Amino acid sequence: xxxxxxxxxxxxxxxxxxxxxxxxxxxxxxxxxxxxxxxxxxxxxxxxxxxxxxxxxxxxxxxxxxxxxxxxxxxxxxxxxxxxxxxxxxxxxxxxxxxxxxxxxxxxxxxxxxxxxxxxxxxxxxxxx
Amino acid sequence: xxxxxxxxxxxxxxxxxxxxxxxxxxxxxxxxxxxxxxxxxxxxxxxxxxxxxxxxxxxxxxxxxxxxxxxxxxxxxxxxxxxxxxxxxxxxxxxxxxxxxxxxxxxxxxxxxxxxxxxxxxxxxxxxxxxxxxxxxxxxxxxxxxxxxxxxxxxxxxxxxxxxxxxxxxxxxxxxxxxxxxxxxxxxxxxxxxxxxxxxxxxxxxxxxxxxxxxxxxxxxxxxxxxxxxxxxxxxxxxxxx
Numbered sequence: 001x002x003x004x005x006x007x008x009x010x011x012x013x014x015x016x017x018x019x020x021x022x023x024x025x026x027x028x029x030x031x032x033x034x035x036x037x038x039x040x041x042x043x044x045x046x047x048x049x050x051x052x053x054x055x056x057x058x059x060x061x062x063x064x065x066x067x068x069x070x071x072x073x074x075x076x077x078x079x080x081x082x083x084x085x086x087x088x089x090x091x092x093x094x095x096x097x098x099x100x101x102x103x104x105x106x107x108x109x110x111x112x113x114x115x116x117x118x119x120x121x122x123x124x125x126x127x128x129x
Numbered sequence: 130x131x132x133x134x135x136x137x138x139x140x141x142x143x144x145x146x147x148x149x150x151x152x153x154x155x156x157x158x159x160x161x162x163x164x165x166x167x168x169x170x171x172x173x174x175x176x177x178x179x180x181x182x183x184x185x186x187x188x189x190x191x192x193x194x195x196x197x198x199x200x201x202x203x204x205x206x207x208x209x210x211x212x213x214x215x216x217x218x219x220x221x222x223x224x225x226x227x228x229x230x231x232x233x234x235x236x237x238x239x240x241x242x243x244x245x246x247x248x249x250x251x252x253x254x255x256x257x258x259x260x261x262x263x264x265x266x267x268x269x270x271x272x273x274x275x276x277x278x279x280x281x282x283x284x285x286x287x288x289x290x291x292x293x294x295x296x297x298x299x300x301x302x303x304x305x306x307x308x309x310x311x312x313x314x315x316x317x318x319x320x321x322x323x324x325x326x327x328x329x330x331x332x333x334x335x336x337x338x339x340x341x342x343x344x345x346x347x348x349x350x351x352x353x354x355x356x357x358x359x360x361x362x363x364x365x366x367x368x369x370x371x
Binding site: 063067068069070071072073074079082115116117118122 | 163165166167168169251253254255259261262263287289290291292293295296297298300308312
């Protein structure tokens with residue numbers, strides 16, 4: 001009797017675990033993973049881990065140095081980011097598979113930079129004229 | 130004393146004078162374009178001199194400015210941005226007409242900076258007055274405070290901005306004296322256009338460099354500030370205004 005009950009419990013637990021796993025799979029399928037497409041391979045201006053965590057800190061620091069002090073080194077500038085990371089086909093960091101937008105959409109964090117700044121590689125802007 | 134001995138003595142004196150100065154110390158600051166890593170310096174003050182006698186009917190400066198800075202209108206003159214405009218003056222009694230470009234006058238005592246509640250209106254060390262759009266809340270106090278009507282509010286969503294000239298809805302903007310070009314060692318787009326296609330009425334340069342063309346002309350020729358009564362000490366000065 002006791003053995004039968006234990007077996008039933010194990011079965012129930014297994015079924016529950018399977019259901020959870022299936023649910024997680026379904027959830028993962030529903031949310032599109034960010035597309036990290038690197039068209040220009042090579043090393044970024046900082047190690048990947050630093051860029052993932054601190055890219056906004058670097059950008060905020062750079063913007064104040066550029067605007068207020070007139071220091072225009074390009075290492076951490078938004079223009080430099082866009083020049084390298086803009087999609088080869090669209091020429092932009094925005095769009096569904098855009099380097100900035102796909103990740104920010106996944107993390108549900110809005111990007112305000114491109115309300116004012118150009119999200120496009122400059123060569124692309126010049127071409128359109 | 131023969132020639133060669135004299136030369137040797139002269140060389141020695143030069144070397145002694147050079148050694149007396151600490152390394153890196155210059156008697157006269159070198160006038161040259163800054164390197165990108167170098168901050169704007171208060172040893173310079175950028176300014177414009179506009180000769181209204183040479184300023185004709187064209188609006189090449191306006192076209193060049195709006196092209197350079199990606200300023201596009203929406204066909205609504207009441208709200209479209211004007212970073213620079215041509216102003217026509219006419220003496221009603223004599224009929225004498227003048228025309229002149231007016232833009233941000235890059236004042237030393239700028240009213241727009243005084244009234245800004247967030248510190249977005251700011252003046253760089255080299256005298257260029259800018260809006261930090263990152264912290265501009267679009268209150269438009271500066272638009273009201275500027276006696277030259279230079280500040281513009283961006284009413285509509287902007288697209289297709291230039292990489293060097295970000296523009297965005299809900300913030301205030303104005304002539305930047307083409308700060309991105311000045312930092313590269315170039316002159317503003319309006320001045321280039323005026324020199325190339327217009328009446329050569331505009332001169333750009335460093336007001337603090339006594340050897341610059343603009344400083345030499347300001348020293349030797351009569352010029353005036355717009356609304357001189359306000360004593361704002363603008364970086365833009367005019368000649369031939371009556």
